[in-house]
Amino acid sequence: MADSSPADRNPGLLAQFLLPRRRPGRKPGWSAIVPLVVVAAGFLFATTASTARGTQLREDRRVQLSDAIRQRQADVARSEKRAAALRAEVEDDTSRQGRNDARVRDQQKRADGSKATAGLTAVHGPALTVTLNDAPRQPDRQLPTGATADDVVVHQQDVQAVVNALWAGGAEAMSIMDVRVISTSAVRCVGNTLLLSGQVFSPPFVIVAIGDRGRMNAALDTAPGVRAFRAAAKDWGLGYEVKEDDDVRVPAYHGSSSLSDARVPR
Structure with a gap:
């Protein structure tokens, strides 16, 4: 028979290895931490109750955020109006200068x-x-059934797919939400809102393109991005409509046309 191990001869020895050791005369750390946690929690509850004053904090934040957005939109609208007035002043001053300066007059004609x-x-x-x-x-x-939140809203790539297809189909002029699209225009979406020329738009998004309607229709039919959106429209109920018009007016672009940077194509 094999000799018994030290643990067999002394069961208390095994317990010493398995159980955590504590220094004699020292209390567990939790005995000191728990009261502090309770006091901190009570302070937080009291602060929250005082701040809320019987209201729901989340709802108040949503209201404040909506007010902030409206305020910023109003600020942007005022800034755009002021910028348009300044551009008009520059045009008037340039025109007056052109009457007396042949070089300015020549550049005006070229522009x-x-x-x-x-x-x-x-x-x-x-x-x-x-x-x-x-x-x-x-x-x-x-x-x-089977859809996610992203499946039921219009995305940036959907608008871009339509715009690119219309350009490829020979569009001569284009507007989005009655804002003229030029070479420096950028289509950006945040959530389901569209940012264009400093303005914010909500769906439905309306894109108007002047040109050969047959060619533009054919370009829409063959564009992969547009075809993907049409399939999603059938599956999830998104809205997609194409209408032909004999005579539509597309407004002039009124924003800033200055470039902040540019790159030579290779």
Whole structure:
């Protein structure tokens, strides 16, 4: 028979290895921490109750955020109005200077000849109007079976797909939400809102393009991004509509046309 191990001969020895050791005469750390946690929690509850004053803090924050957004939108609108007035003053001063300076007058004529191409004059003609919209909300706020929140809203790439397809189809002039699109325009979305030329728009997003309607329709039919959105419209109820018009006016671009940076194409 094999000799018994030290643990077999002395069961208390095994217990010494398995159980954590404590220094004699020292209390567990929790005995000191628990009262501090209780006091801190009580202080937080009292502060929250005092701040809320019977209201729900989350709802108050949403209201404050909505007010802040509206205030910023109003600030942007005032700034845009002021910028437009300053640009008009510059144009007037330049025109007066051109009457007495042949060099300024020549440059004015050159600039005027490029205004139409740059999108700085209003145009009209036969057009396609493409409307993209979020899926309608269900009364119980439930999503369609198998859909996620991203599936039922219009995204930046959806708007860009339509815009790029219309340009590829020979569009001569274009507007989004009645804002003229020029070479420096950028389509950006935050959530389901569209940012364009410093303005914020909510769906439905309306895109108008003047040009050969047959070519533009064909470009929409073959564009992969547009076809993907059409499939999503069938699956999740998104809005997609194309309408032909014989004569539509597209406004001139009124924002800043200055470039902050540029890169030479390779």
